[in-house]
Amino acid sequence: MLSTPKTARARTRGRPPEFDRAVALDAALETFWLRGFKGASLDDLTSAMDLNRASLYCAFGNKANLYSASVDHYIATIGQTYLAPLFANASIAAAFEGFYEAVIDGVTGKHGSRGCIVACTLPAEAGVSTTARDHLAAVLAQLDAALLARLTAAQRAGEIPSTRDVRVLAQVATSGMLALSIRARAGATRPRLRELAREFVGFIAGA
Amino acid sequence: MLSTPKTARARTRGRPPEFDRAVALDAALETFWLRGFKGASLDDLTSAMDLNRASLYCAFGNKANLYSASVDHYIATIGQTYLAPLFANASIAAAFEGFYEAVIDGVTGKHGSRGCIVACTLPAEAGVSTTARDHLAAVLAQLDAALLARLTAAQRAGEIPSTRDVRVLAQVATSGMLALSIRARAGATRPRLRELAREFVGFIAGA
DNA sequence: CTGTTTATGGACCGGACGGTGAATTAAGGA
DNA sequence: TCCTTAATTCACCGTCCGGTCCATAAACAG
Numbered sequence: 001m002l003s004t005p006k007t008a009r010a011r012t013r014g015r016p017p018e019f020d021r022a023v024a025l026d027a028a029l030e031t032f033w034l035r036g037f038k039g040a041s042l043d044d045l046t047s048a049m050d051l052n053r054a055s056l057y058c059a060f061g062n063k064a065n066l067y068s069a070s071v072d073h074y075i076a077t078i079g080q081t082y083l084a085p086l087f088a089n090a091s092i093a094a095a096f097e098g099f100y101e102a103v104i105d106g107v108t109g110k111h112g113s114r115g116c117i118v119a120c121t122l123p124a125e126a127g128v129s130t131t132a133r134d135h136l137a138a139v140l141a142q143l144d145a146a147l148l149a150r151l152t153a154a155q156r157a158g159e160i161p162s163t164r165d166v167r168v169l170a171q172v173a174t175s176g177m178l179a180l181s182i183r184a185r186a187g188a189t190r191p192r193l194r195e196l197a198r199e200f201v202g203f204i205a206g207a
Numbered sequence: 208m209l210s211t212p213k214t215a216r217a218r219t220r221g222r223p224p225e226f227d228r229a230v231a232l233d234a235a236l237e238t239f240w241l242r243g244f245k246g247a248s249l250d251d252l253t254s255a256m257d258l259n260r261a262s263l264y265c266a267f268g269n270k271a272n273l274y275s276a277s278v279d280h281y282i283a284t285i286g287q288t289y290l291a292p293l294f295a296n297a298s299i300a301a302a303f304e305g306f307y308e309a310v311i312d313g314v315t316g317k318h319g320s321r322g323c324i325v326a327c328t329l330p331a332e333a334g335v336s337t338t339a340r341d342h343l344a345a346v347l348a349q350l351d352a353a354l355l356a357r358l359t360a361a362q363r364a365g366e367i368p369s370t371r372d373v374r375v376l377a378q379v380a381t382s383g384m385l386a387l388s389i390r391a392r393a394g395a396t397r398p399r400l401r402e403l404a405r406e407f408v409g410f411i412a413g414a
Numbered sequence: 415c416t417g418t419t420t421a422t423g424g425a426c427c428g429g430a431c432g433g434t435g436a437a438t439t440a441a442g443g444a
Numbered sequence: 445t446c447c448t449t450a451a452t453t454c455a456c457c458g459t460c461c462g463g464t465c466c467a468t469a470a471a472c473a474g
Contacts, residue, residue: 014450015440036331038245042432052452053433059451063432120330123392124243127321127328137393168406171386175403178389179382185330186344196382199375203410221420222470249462259422260463266421270462 021059024049025073028066033074033114036121037067037132067125068135074117075139078106082177083146092154093205096173099147100197103177107184108193115185119178140174147173151204160206169204176200228266231256232280235273240281240321243328244274244339274332275342281324282346285313289384290353299361300412303380306354307404310384314391315400322392326385347381354380358411367413376411383407 027049031040042063046053060066085098107115114120118139125132148170154160160169180193234256238247249270253260267273292305314322321327325346332339355377361367367376387400 034334123327123389124331126392127241168402171403172406175386178386182330185333195375196378199379
């Protein structure tokens with residue numbers, strides 16, 4: 001029936017929704033983040049989102065779509081807070097210090113150390129779902145690209161030798177984030193994570 | 208009834224098992240590796256292990272124990288093939304080249320790119336199960352320790368400056384493995400993984 | 415042989431799962 | 445006002461889930 005799952009809120013016909021899509025996605029993200037895709041039941045989701053099953057189904061299609069939308073929501077909100085320091089700092093060292101500090105803040109949140117939903121829950125699904133695998137690949141590529149942009153800028157500014165392959169260096173920087181995420185999930189404390197982050201910054205900035 | 212789940216195969220009374228525990232664990236590992244803990248049903252497991260539900264339950268207790276045993280089995284078998292090159296190569300660079308090459312071989316196996324069961328399926332469970340979280344922490348610490356042993360040997364041999372903190376460097380080396388694993392799960396090809404591994408070797412060996 | 419011990423095969427259980435249908439309600443359009 | 449559209453409520457469905465029970469089979473001890 002509905003070809004597009006109402007992404008744009010185009011018309012104002014019919015009964016208006018009683019929920020805020022962004023707020024609902026926040027709650028879904030929280031749930032998936034902690035429990036993973038398979039571990040989050042529809043009961044978990046509807047109670048966290050304060051939403052009826054039918055409403056959820058009408059708004060997001062099904063559980064897999066909701067998970068996908070939650071991951072995208074994560075990228076668009078929390079993920080951006082990770083990237084913000086990159087271009088808010090002049091030196092490449094300060095930029096990546098700020099990046100990793102923001103990441104550590106994100107993966108050791110107020111609700112406990114949950115890591116990152118991408119690094120900690122998507123890979124499990126990627127083994128059985130090709131769409132999850134493609135989603136994981138796309139997110140990694142997106143992160144690589146953002147970090148690469150900052151690195152190339154630094155290289156043009158002479159902060160990084162032109163002999164260095166910044167494309168691979170961006171992947172190393174992404175690796176640091178993945179590792180911080182998994183270690184946070186395993187219970188590592190912030191000081192330990194900061195030690196690790198500092199080492200990555202040293203490598204990237206060429207200490 | 209049974210206080211100990213028959214870990215040691217002590218006596219030879221009663222009907223002998225028709226299955227080989229190691230072979231059964233191999234099959235369980237394959238299943239969990241691909242599908243994750245929640246994604247692998249008992250039907251999946253029993254058919255892969257060619258084992259009856261009751262036999263499985265008698266031998267391993269329950270699904271969570273079987274998963275835990277599978278992860279340990281992974282460490283004891285495949286994990287060791289990763290570590291073997293570390294001490295089989297004289298130079299620190301060659302040692303870690305061999306290590307990452309073995310890792311890449313493992314995470315891009317003949318059954319497709321599945322990454323590593325630890326990096327790709329354990330973190331998802333660590334969000335809801337404290338035993339899974341502790342298991343993840345223990346495995347990471349174990350890997351850190353193994354890599355640290357090689358690094359300290361290299362430092363004593365003068366290959367690594369004494370000013371370098373090899374403890375953190377070992378965590379960096381582990382990070383490289385985690386990243387290779389997740390990227391393999393996302394579908395990265397071997398040449399791309401080798402590029403990344405080479406950069407980590409340069410990082411560690413101080414190229 | 416008989417009794418004991420352990421593994422096997424297969425049926426079975428209660429519950430949780432993802433998803434659906436029908437009736438109701440609230441808004442805009444004519 | 446009446447019709448259309450869309451969101452909400454709630455009960456419901458078939459299936460799959462992890463786990464258990466029981467009768468039977470195969471080994472050893474006596």
